[in-house]
Amino acid sequence: MDEDGLDAARFDAESNATADAESETSTDAAGTDDGTMPGVPDPEPADDEPPEDVQKYARFKKMDGAQYDRVNEFLRDRTYVTAREWAIARLCSDFRTETGVEMTKIGENLPELVPFMTDTYTPQAVNQARASFEEKVRKAGATFLYGAMCDFFTAEELDDVMYESTEVAKFLLEVEGVDLSVEEELEAEERISSVMREVREASEELRAQEEE
16 A cells, blocks of 8 residues: 555544544533533522421411501500511410520511511510510500409499400401310300409408408
């Protein structure tokens, strides 16, 4: 074979080897079209979703679309607490563990938990609202008991006060999504009536001692 023939054969062989190498490179590259690197684990996606118990929380669903100011006005006309204190008091009751109330979880997920709350809260703000609610309940209780024990109300008037208070409380529970059975309502009313009987008896004893 002449020299030109040898050179041509060498060129064909080198061309085939180059083509095979390019084919292998293309195959390797095709395996990484999705942007991943061989042997390198994919980064974990950011977890922006609320915790599972927050997603499943079903209170206040009847308040979808409600505005904070309207809710607050309703409560202030009938109770001592604000809409903020009402909502957080319920959440503190529902998100209580053996080690205490989950203040951080409540605050960070407040808009997801309560439709009329639009801002997140710090744990300190949640605790402040909780403490304010507790203080108002204690003061309201002392005020009510004094009115009952100082003979300001008659027995019939006290019954009216208790009935009105019970109706407001039941309405708030229903709005929260609490489904009270007839038996539970009767049991609660009996407990309240029992307490009121004790209050009246204690008041009568005090007045009798004063007359002596």
